[in-house]
Amino acid sequence: MENHVEAQVRLRDAENELRTARTLFAAQSWPGAVLHGQLCVEQSAKAVIACFENPQHDHDPSRELFGLLSENVTEMTPRLGEEMMTHLRRLGIETNRIARWHGIATYGDQLPDGTRLAAVDLISEADARWALALAERSFATARDFVEAWRKAGEGER
Amino acid sequence: MEARISPAKAKRQREECTLEKVRADILALGPALEKAEAVGIIGSLLREDFNEHSDIDLLIVMDDETFGQRRGVDWVGYWYDLFYPALAHFQRDVNCIVYSMGGLKKVNNWYVLVVASDAVLVHDKGRVAPLFQRIIDAAHRAGLVKRKRGVHTVWGLAPPVKFGQRVKVEVEDDGEPC
Numbered sequence: 001m002e003n004h005v006e007a008q009v010r011l012r013d014a015e016n017e018l019r020t021a022r023t024l025f026a027a028q029s030w031p032g033a034v035l036h037g038q039l040c041v042e043q044s045a046k047a048v049i050a051c052f053e054n055p056q057h058d059h060d061p062s063r064e065l066f067g068l069l070s071e072n073v074t075e076m077t078p079r080l081g082e083e084m085m086t087h088l089r090r091l092g093i094e095t096n097r098i099a100r101w102h103g104i105a106t107y108g109d110q111l112p113d114g115t116r117l118a119a120v121d122l123i124s125e126a127d128a129r130w131a132l133a134l135a136e137r138s139f140a141t142a143r144d145f146v147e148a149w150r151k152a153g154e155g156e157r
Numbered sequence: 158m159e160a161r162i163s164p165a166k167a168k169r170q171r172e173e174c175t176l177e178k179v180r181a182d183i184l185a186l187g188p189a190l191e192k193a194e195a196v197g198i199i200g201s202l203l204r205e206d207f208n209e210h211s212d213i214d215l216l217i218v219m220d221d222e223t224f225g226q227r228r229g230v231d232w233v234g235y236w237y238d239l240f241y242p243a244l245a246h247f248q249r250d251v252n253c254i255v256y257s258m259g260g261l262k263k264v265n266n267w268y269v270l271v272v273a274s275d276a277v278l279v280h281d282k283g284r285v286a287p288l289f290q291r292i293i294d295a296a297h298r299a300g301l302v303k304r305k306r307g308v309h310t311v312w313g314l315a316p317p318v319k320f321g322q323r324v325k326v327e328v329e330d331d332g333e334p335c
Binding site for chain 2 (some may be wrong): 001002003004006009050052053054055056057063064067071072075076079080148149150151152153154155
C-alpha cells in the first residue's frame with residue numbers, strides 16, 4: 001500500500017463519477033446527476049484524505065477532512081497558499097452539505113405529512129445543476145491537491 | 158383477530174445483537190465454513206456506535222486457489238447466501254467483505270490495515286492471525302500510527318506530517334503459498 005497511489009485511485013473514481021454526473025445531467029436524468037455528483041464530491045474529499053490516512057466508509061468524510069486540515073495547517077499553508085487552503089475548507093463544507101442527497105437521490109424522501117415521494121419526483125434540474133457545480137469544483141480541488149502532494153513527494157526523492 | 162405489532166414495536170422487540178451471539182451463529186455453521194481461510198467480524202459491532210440501524214459486517218478470507226475459482230463479486234454473493242439466513246433473526250443487513258490471502262499480503266489498500274488491527278476472527282485455520290500481525294508490523298515499520306478519530310480506527314502518517322510524504326507498506330514474502 002502506498003498513500004500517493006491510494007490517492008490517485010480515489011481521484012480516478014472521483015473523475016469517473018464526475019463524467020457520469022455530466023452525462024446524466026445532459027440526459028436530463030436529475031436524480032442520477034445528483035447521486036453521481038455527490039459521489040464525486042465524496043471521492044474527491046477521500047482522495048485528499050488518502051494522502052494522510054485511511055478514509056472512513058462514510059458518505060460524509062467532512063469531519064475527517066477538517067481534522068486533517070486543522071492538524072496540518074502550519075505545514076500546508078506555506079506550501080499550498082491561502083487560496084488552496086480556502087478551496088480545501090470549501091471542499092469539506094460541500095462534502096457535508098451534499099452528503100444527505102445520497103439517500104434522497106437513491107430512495108426519495110417523504111413530506112412532513114408522511115407522503116412518500118420518489119427521487120424522480122423530488123429532485124429538480126436546479127438540484128442537479130447545483131450538485132454538478134459542487135462536483136466540478138470538488139474534483140478540481142482534489143486533483144490540484146493530489147498533484148501538489150505528488151510533486152512534493154517526488155521532490156524529496 | 159390477530160394483534161398487529163407496529164414496525165417500531167417490532168424493531169424494539171428485535172433480538173439484541175452482540176458480538177458473542179454473532180460469533181456463536183457463525184461457528185454453528187460448522188463444515189460450511191471450510192471454504193474460508195478465516196471469518197471475522199469488523200465494523201460497528203466492535204465499536205460503541207453500533208445502533209439499531211447498524212449492519213453486521215463480516216470479513217471472509219480465502220486462499221488464492223479457492224478464491225480464483227470465481228469472480229470476487231460472486232464470492233460475496235456466496236458468503237452472503239450462507240451468513241444472512243444464519244443471522245436473519247437479528248433483523249439486520251449483513252455485509253460480506255471478501256479478501257484473498259494474496260490480496261491481504263499485498264496490503265492493496267488502506268483499509269487492509271484497519272482490518273488487520275481491528276477484526277475479531279471467529280474462525281481461523283491458523284494463517285490469518287499471524288498474517289494480520291505481519292501487516293501491522295509492516296505498517297509500523299513504514300512509520301504509520303494507529304489512532305482514533307471519534308470511534309473509528311485510523312491508520313495514518315505519524316505527526317508531524319511532511320507535505321508530500323510517501324509511505325509504502327509491504328509484507329515480506331515468506332515464500333508460503335497463498
